[in-house]
Amino acid sequence: MRSLSLCILLALLVRPASAFEVDHWPDGAFTGQPTRLTWPAPAPLAKPLTLCILYPHLRDAYWLSVNQGMVEEAKRLEAKLRIHEAGGYGALAEQRKQLRQCVDEGSDAILLGAVSYGALADAIRQSPLPVFGLVNDLAPGLAVAQVGVPWYQMGWRIGHWLAERHPAGSQPVSVALFPGPDSGSGTALVESGFIDAIRDSAIRLVTTARGDNSREIQRTLVQQTLARHPGLDYLVGGAIAAEVAVNELAQHHADRPRVLATYFSHGVQRGLLRGKILAANSDQMREQGQLAVAQAVCLLRQPDATETQCPRVMGPPILTLSAPLSAPEHSLSDGDFRPVYRVGLAPTPP
Structure with a gap:
């Protein structure tokens, strides 16, 4: 019984957060001075949603850490993820194609780690799906909401x-x-x-x-x-x-x-x-991944939510360090974590 209680306690300690300390920009852009607040993330979904996630690439620790955060929060919220990577910051044509692919695959929304600040504007505007900015800032008016830092x-x-x-x-x-x-x-x-x-x-x-x-x-x-x-x-x-x-x-x-x-x-x-x-x-990139999934779920479930209920532009506080992080789990993926491309969906056939 004692060992069972210990296992439950450890599981609670490592599970993704259900509340986040965030910087919030109420004016809808990463400019000016943000407000620091504690945001209670949404509860698990009664009806699953499928989020289409587009990354520039998954070949470095930064995006791998974002990936783990998104996977963790999707599992907590019981959301489905379908993830694609463009192949690098020069892959504009590929990311345009993937924006259309998200629609064809039957997703409910797109979370876009854009390869360009403004060059995807036409493709984003043509998409019938709501587009959320992920990590990389987008030109004004393109995204329903954004998670990132300035x-x-x-x-x-x-x-x-x-x-x-x-x-x-x-x-x-x-x-x-x-x-x-x-x-x-x-x-x-x-x-x-x-x-x-x-x-x-x-x-x-x-x-x-x-x-x-x-x-x-x-x-x-x-x-x-x-x-x-x-x-x-x-x-x-x-x-x-x-x-x-x-x-x-x-x-x-x-x-x-x-x-x-x-x-x-x-x-x-x-x-x-x-x-x-x-x-x-x-910039606590693993937590950015968690926040991005939580934000999208919040606004898909409550499109008319207030800024307090579902902040539209937010991100974790930036840490400037001259010593190693004592608690790197908000920033870095686990050492044994490998890229995940599907959550709650059948794997893509070879």
């Missing part, structure tokens, strides 16, 4: 963290920025946020290297930058750029430049733990 803030917060350590008048330092793909998604916002944050400091941005979030491309960019700027003090980049930079520096037994990450991954967590990464943001 990517400007992701750049600004890391820049501000660094600028506080190198204020104007102190010894000048140099930095290279690796914001991610040049795709019109969040990259430009990360860049502008970082640049604004360091503007009145002793930090000099010597180069910006944009490229797809593949390890090969980011490794090449890092190698080229280190060769061209041997005296570099800091390297600031997305999780993959930060991870490959740590590896490159280790191979050359170098302790400079110091590395910072604009977003989070398992490798970034290890880098913080080992002192190889100085600071990093986490």
Whole structure:
């Protein structure tokens, strides 16, 4: 009996949250100052809904963590998921096709991790299904609701963290920025946020290297930058750029430049733990996945719900860290988790 009670307690501890601490933007866009609130997520569905989920890709820790959060919340709510990945941030044509495919498959709504901020506008407007923004911001008027964080803030917060350590008048330092793909998604916002944050400091941005979030491309960019700027003090980049930079520096037994990450991954967590990464943001991507499913279910069940009942633009608070996360389960997928493409549906035939 005692062991049964312990099993029940452990199950309750690891189950997805039924209430979330969120930042809420009541004006319908990720601008201005959000309100922090505790949002009680919806109860399980009496009648199942099928959500069609579109990701840019599932080849890095970020989207894998989003995937696990969505799977967890779908199981809690007894919703069905059908998941597709486009193949990368250049796959506009594929994601347009997948928007139509969601309709053909008989889904109730689309949760779109868009490969572009505005280039999918016509395809979204033509869809008869409600479209919810997932992680990546969409141009105004395209989504019924959105879960995410302001990517400007992701750049600004890391820049501000660094600028506080190198204020104007102190010894000048140099930095290279690796914001991610040049795709019109969040990259430009990360860049502008970082640049604004360091503007009145002793930090000099010597180069910006944009490229797809593949390890090969980011490794090449890092190698080229280190060769061209041997005296570099800091390297600031997305999780993959930060991870490959740590590896490159280790191979050359170098302790400079110091590395910072604009977003989070398992490798970034290890880098913080080992002192190889100085600071990093986490936008709690696993919880973003949970929130996205909960938000869609809430609004599909209550389309006329108030902002208090079903917030239209929200996301978890951004964490800026100089030490490893003590509770990474809101940010990172479990070590043994693998991509899931169907929840509550028969697997796709080979």
